[in-house]
Amino acid sequence: MTRKEFQEFIAKGKMILDGATGSNLQKRGMPTGVCPEEWILEHPDVLVGLQREYIEAGSDVLYAPTFSGNRIKLEEYGLADQIGEMNRKLAGLSFEAIRQADTDRQVLVAGDITMTGQQLYPVGNLPFEELVDIYKEQIGYLVEAGVDFIVVETMMSLQECRAAVLAVKEASELPVMVTLTFAEDGRTLFGTNPETAALVMTAMGVDAIGVNCSTGPDKMVSVIEKMGRYTALPIVAKPNAGLPQLVDGETVYDMGPETFAEEMCVLAEAGADVLGGCCGTTPEHIEKLVKRLEEKGIRKAMKYPERKGKVVRRALSTERNVLPIELDGAFKVIGERINPTGKKALQAQLREGSLELVGEMAEAQVEAGAAILDVNMGTNGIDEKEMMWKVVNELTLLTDTPLSIDSSYVEVIEAALRIYPGRALINSISMEQEKMRRLLPIAQKYGAMFILLPLSDEGLPKDIQEKKDIIHTVLKAAAEYGLTPEDVIVDGLVATIGANKMAAVETLETIRYCKHELGVATACGLSNISFGLPERAFVNSNFMAMAIMNGLTMAIANPSQDLLMHAVYASDLLMNKPDADLRYIERVNEHKLTMVSGEVDSQSLKTSVSSGSKASAAIPEDKQGDEI
Amino acid sequence: MTRKEFQEFIAKGKMILDGATGSNLQKRGMPTGVCPEEWILEHPDVLVGLQREYIEAGSDVLYAPTFSGNRIKLEEYGLADQIGEMNRKLAGLSFEAIRQADTDRQVLVAGDITMTGQQLYPVGNLPFEELVDIYKEQIGYLVEAGVDFIVVETMMSLQECRAAVLAVKEASELPVMVTLTFAEDGRTLFGTNPETAALVMTAMGVDAIGVNCSTGPDKMVSVIEKMGRYTALPIVAKPNAGLPQLVDGETVYDMGPETFAEEMCVLAEAGADVLGGCCGTTPEHIEKLVKRLEEKGIRKAMKYPERKGKVVRRALSTERNVLPIELDGAFKVIGERINPTGKKALQAQLREGSLELVGEMAEAQVEAGAAILDVNMGTNGIDEKEMMWKVVNELTLLTDTPLSIDSSYVEVIEAALRIYPGRALINSISMEQEKMRRLLPIAQKYGAMFILLPLSDEGLPKDIQEKKDIIHTVLKAAAEYGLTPEDVIVDGLVATIGANKMAAVETLETIRYCKHELGVATACGLSNISFGLPERAFVNSNFMAMAIMNGLTMAIANPSQDLLMHAVYASDLLMNKPDADLRYIERVNEHKLTMVSGEVDSQSLKTSVSSGSKASAAIPEDKQGDEI
Ligand SMILES: [Zn+2]
Ligand SMILES: [Zn+2]
Ligand SMILES: [Zn+2]
Structure with a gap:
């Protein structure tokens, strides 16, 4: 299925997903502790039967039972060598269910992928590129199996979502839908809030974004609303059947089909246009959901088109939080200090491989009011690309401040953007043709904003009219890559x-x-x-x-x-x-600044600064800008 | 003659004045040391004969021989009690000359007044109002004699010009023409330059302004040009016949009629439209001048209309120099400190009659960069009007910085403007109807600029539209008094x-x-x-x-x-x-300002300021604005 066909399919009315797979299979005999993919392949009728029921209940989409069919997960059961065959067969079961259901409706099969259970570097040890490759491998088999699109679901790490999305885009042309799982505090396990997820995934060009598992639908309203502020894509809501409870050693969800359907209508009103069920939901939940939507006459009333042009796209983010950049909002300072040019001590540390000073500079700048940190690693005797990669990883751990990736080299910028776990700023893209044509697709692919530097191959603009012409030309070129003026900050x-x-x-x-x-x-x-x-x-x-x-x-x-x-x-x-x-x-209360008129003896001034916790306390202001 | 008739007369073509009176009378027998007015009245035919020759030479205007006919000068010869009769008779001689000449041309008689020889307070002892009264007295007799307009000539003090002009306006409805005498350094004896004279006299509403005596026409070009930058009125040039030389104990002027006429054409080209001769010139000089103008075809080519709309009117001045206020010029600061509100030490001094602190404040503010000094004397226990009068006199002596006259009382403002020897600024005129209707004519009369404070009788404007409406209303009201937007500074x-x-x-x-x-x-x-x-x-x-x-x-x-x-x-x-x-x-080199970040112990800071010549050296900047 092409992305356009996917959009057209979604546009027809609320897209109904299926309900839970795992909890229903368990009820139908799947023991705990086994490899679900293996068990399903050993009991194909159970899965086919369940999915037929979903089709009959009204599901428009079946999730292929390939959830943990990635190399890392299968390896846990010694099944890694069968990965290709398993994924193809598992996806085939969903197609079989559709065949058996013999319905007039078009039912899609989504190739389902999720987290590997291993943590990414720098928190864990799994290299980002390795994860991308793992996803690419599984996606390749799913493509072979003929799935209509890829769903990346139950994601608790935005960075892993990014790896999966990059993998989908690098390994296929299929549409991709991403749903994350938020805890009751409104954040994923790794701390991402719904706004950030919506912003980053939208900027990276996914086709639908949303939430699954997490909670019951009743506790999901604010997550949907928050996402809606940052995306005009269809929002997915695939909640659990309420809260899990242990009854006689078994996990039972407390929300019946009627209540579930009612609460799902509330989510639909809050902005969700793609609806389904996660843990604890059954074909009956889906059936009641479809019925209730019809009864209320809201099956065809789509919410996402109303958000077009109203959502926030002019924003940067870290992995956890969004930094909206409002034209009339608080002024922002991009801290410029993380740049070895002219800074001998920093150069020396970097050459030795120490990032201590970089960290200190980051913290000091944030304390002093920087909202964004510029990172430039261009200097003699350092491998700029490698150092940029290291520093971005380090700063991602250290601060919750979005980064501005500053380099003269396209390769350096791409290396940084690839691992940056949020929406970064490229510093900068000018009208220099060759670089511009390489950087604009990079901005698009990684969902970055960029600083538009009004220079051309001829150098500085001669006058203000040429400057304005350059700005228009770059904005127009950016539009060819789907980048909007909201993705741009003009220098x-x-x-x-x-x-x-x-x-x-x-x-x-x-x-x-x-x-x-x-x-x-x-x-x-x-x-x-x-x-x-x-x-x-x-x-x-x-x-x-x-x-x-x-x-x-x-x-x-x-x-x-x-x-x-x-x-x-x-x-x-x-x-x-x-x-x-x-x-x-x-x-002014926290950053005391005293002006002294007349000739001042700076030596004695130094001694007069009492208990200076700040290094800059006795340094004349205009020297502070110099390289220390 | 009305002012309108005078303007129409001038507009017809170069207005030709007469030549010298005194030097010609001496050649015709008037001894030195006598009272010229008395001698003329004893030898009326000599004066009448000379003036007939001027008419025949082409003069359009005869200066009545009333030059020193003021009470102070006549008193020197014990003739003060005959002042009225003498002035009337002297003016009558000019009318007699016109009668005898029996020409078809209209020839005007100008009532001629000049300086008294006594210096005005505060330089000398003559009170300003006494001088105004002395001029008013003489003007009264000249009006009785039927002169067509008043000429105030050979003035070396702008302040005395101001007194004469006020006297003309308060004692008559006649047009008034003012000519000053500039030394070779381009300034009057009291230091006024041509720009200042042109600005102040134009703003006070004279009908023509210029220069007489001073030098030969060849040295007068730059004076005429400088005046032309500040007035669109007809400019008068009535120079001497070159330089005076002592030949056999007699003063002889070195420029013959031909050369004089030639050089006068240069002055006409430079902007002078009213032409005549002063010391050393004869009827032959005037005759050649008229002939040369006709030959060159420039008799009818008037220069002053070309200057309309191009001259500088948005300017303040002291008695000596102009301060142009350009919309795109250097920013100006009006020093606000000469104001006793909240300043205990200043209040105490003023109550004791001491202006020492006022003087120090003036000097300090000018040194610190003030271009204009605001003067406000409103405080309890001080006669504001009297104190304002004193301070304006004092500051006029002390500084060459224009003053802004700041008071809530119309009477205080008028008292200050009356004696202020240049073009001052009124702070302020609002749309409060009663005060506005009293202050606008005062601004007009004294040639002041004013700050338009956008307040009305209803108080502060509710919104920006009301603010703009008030501005328009006051500008319109000001126009009724001949005041232009260039006379206004909007607060x-x-x-x-x-x-x-x-x-x-x-x-x-x-x-x-x-x-x-x-x-x-x-x-x-x-x-x-x-x-x-x-x-x-x-x-x-x-x-x-x-x-x-x-x-x-x-x-x-x-x-x-x-x-x-x-x-x-x-x-x-x-x-x-x-x-x-x-x-x-x-x-920044002359006013060192050091910034100290962090907590600063201001006691030890004080000791660290080395050799502070400035009182403010160790005072935190934001305290400097407070009342010290
Ligand atoms: Zn779930
Ligand atoms: Zn600070
Ligand atoms: Zn003279």
């Missing part, structure tokens, strides 16, 4: 005022134009503006205020420059950004 | 962000609207914005940068706040204002 391209007296005026106009006429977010590397001038901090901070007034969304800066950061918070306050008053007051 | 009316979160946004929009849509200058009292917030200096200085970006022309502020002033200079630099780069570099 205002700050020149040096010493070389071009109109540098500030032209950048401010670029910012105003992007925000107010194009509705596109903007960024700036501010400090260039004052190159060669004395007391640069004053020029930089006042430029910051002007840029924020013109609508600048974020800046690449050193957040330990307190004057600059005070300017950010004061400017947000002046522009009446949400809660900016509270943030300003908190800022 | 952006800064509210407190703590009370109205949109305070900054609304003020910035007001500034943008005034500058970019109305083309009107703007001012702000910035510090209100941050009332109640901690670390106000950061809010104020960032607001300053935003306001300058929106086109704010000036701010009312304390220029000893270094962070704020740094913001001003950095913002001008960023906006690419003229020479802003040099001004920024000079600023």
Whole structure:
């Protein structure tokens, strides 16, 4: 099935999935402790029978019983060598069920994959590429078996979802649907919230996204709503039949078909258009669900088309949380310090393989107010790609701050994006044709946002009109890859005022134009503006205020420059950004900055700083930007 | 003659004045040392004969021989009691000359007045009002004699010009023409330059302005050109016949009629439309001048209409120099400190009659970068009007910085404007009907600019639309008094962000609207914005940068706040204002400001400031704005 056919199938009305497989097989004789795939192949009629009942109940989709049919899981039962045959046969059972059901309705078979049970590096030891290969292998057999699409389900790790989605896209042309499992605290086992999952999976180009297992439908409303804010894709809800209870040593779910159907209608109203059941649900649950939807007249009323154009896509994320980038929201600083250029101590550490300073820089920048961390590993004597890969892994563990991947090399950027477990920012894509044509599909594939640097193969734009033309050209090229203006942050391209007296005026106009006429977010590397001038901090901070007034969304800066950061918070306050008053007051209280007029003896000043917990305490502000 | 008739007369073609009176009378027998007015009345035929020759030479205007016919001068000869009769008779001689000449041309008689020889307070002892009265007295007799207009000539003091012009306007409805005498350094004896004279006299509503005596026409070109930049009135050039030389104990002027006429044509090209001769010129000089103008075909080609709409009117001045206020020029700070509100030490001094602290505040503010000084004397226990009068006199002596006259009382403002020797700023005129209708004619009479405060009798405008409506209403009312948008500086009316979160946004929009849509200058009292917030200096200085970006022309502020002033200079630099780069570099070099991050022990900080020449050296920036 093509992605287009899948979309058309979904568009016809609520797509009804099947209900539980495992809990029903157990009721029909499957003992615990066995390899389910093996048992099913030994008792094919049980599975075929169950799936026929689902078809008769109204399911439009059968999940092929290939859930744990990946090499790692099968290896646990010594069955890894039979992986191809097993997956093909298991999928074949679902096709057999459809054949036997002999219905006029089109019923799809989803190739079902899930987690391997091994943890990915750097939390565990499983390399990301190995997991991608494991999924690719299983998907290959499922494709051979003729499944209509792939469902990645019961996922508790967003990073493993990413590996699976990359595998689907690299091994097939099939549609892919992803459902995660959230605990009652609203997060997956690995800490991902529904917004993040929806954002990242949508940006990576899946065909439907949702939740399965987790809870009963009654506890799933807020998860569906949260996802709905970040995706205009069909949302899947495949909850359990309520809560599990142990009755006579057996796990029993407490929600009967009638209640289940009723609660599922509530989920449908909350935004779910693909509906099914997980643990504890039976063909009767599905039957009642279909009946209730018809009775209420909501079988055909689809929710996801209403969300088109209204969902948040202009957002970055870590694996766990989303960082929305609002055009009128709190100003964001991209911390620029994780870059060995001009930093001898950092260079030395990196050459020795130590990431200690990188970690310290990350923490210090976040403490000082950075919302995003730029990572650039370009320097002599370091394998940039390898070092970038290491640092991204390290920072993923250390902080919950989205990363901006900064390199001149396409390979370095792709290596970082491939393992980055959320939605990252590419710094940057310009109109240099060859690189642009390589980077835009990479941004698309990994669901990254990117900084649009208005340069071309001819170098800097001659004037503001050429700058605007470049911006339009890159936005148009991005659209060819399905990237929207919401995926883009335009760099205002700050020149040096010493070389071009109109540098500030032209950048401010670029910012105003992007925000107010194009509705596109903007960024700036501010400090260039004052190159060669004395007391640069004053020029930089006042430029910051002007840029924020013109609508600048974020800046690449050193957040330990307190004057600059005070300017950010004061400017947000002046522009009446949400809660900016509270943030300003908190800022100036927590980051004391005293100005001393007149000639100051900096030696004695140092001694006058009492109990300075901050290294920058006695450093004149304009020196803080220099490389320490 | 009405002012309208005078304008029509001038518009017909170059208006030709007469030549010298005194030097010709001496040649015809008047001894030195006598009272010229008395001698003329004793030898009426000599004067009448000379003036007949001027009419025959082509003069359109005869200056009545009343030059020193004021009470002070006549008193020197014991003739003060005959002042009325003498002035009437002297003017009568000019009318007699016209009668005898029996020409078809209309020839006008100008009542001629000049300086008294006594210096005005506070340089000398002559009270300003006494001088106004002395001029009024003489003008009264000239009006009785039927002169067509008043010429105030050979003026070396702009303040005495102002007294004479006020006297003309208060004692008559006649047109008034003012010519000053500039030394070879381009300034009057009292230091006024041509631009200032042109600006102030034009703003006060004279009918023609120019230069007489001074030098030969060849050295007068730049004076005429400078005046032409500041007035679209007809410019008068009545130079001497070159340089005076002593030949056999007699003063002889070295420029013959031919050369004089030739050089006068150059002045006409430079912008002079009213032409005549002063010391050393004869009827032959005038005759050749008229002939040469006709030969060159420039008799009818008037220059002043070409200057309409192109001259600078948006400018303040002291008695000596002009401060142009350009919409895209260097940002200006109105120093706010000369105001006893909340300043105990200043209040005490003022009550004791000491202006020492006022003087120190003026000097300190100018040193710190104030371009204009606000003066407010409103406080308990002080006669505000009397104190304002004293302080304006004092500051006029002490500084060369224009004043902003700040009071709630119309009488106080008028008292200050009356004696202020340049073009001052009224702070402020709102739409409060009664006060507005009293203050607008005062602004017109004294040629002041004013700050338009967008308040009405109903108080603060409810929203930005009402604010704009008030601005339009006051501008319209001002136009009824001949005041143009160039006479107005709109106050952006800064509210407190703590009370109205949109305070900054609304003020910035007001500034943008005034500058970019109305083309009107703007001012702000910035510090209100941050009332109640901690670390106000950061809010104020960032607001300053935003306001300058929106086109704010000036701010009312304390220029000893270094962070704020740094913001001003950095913002001008960023906006690419003229020479802003040099001004920024000079600023930060001369006003050192060090930032100290972290907790600082302010006691030990104080000791660390080495050789602080500035009182503010160790005072945290945000405390500097407080009342010390
Ligand atoms: Zn389940
Ligand atoms: Zn800090
Ligand atoms: Zn003269």
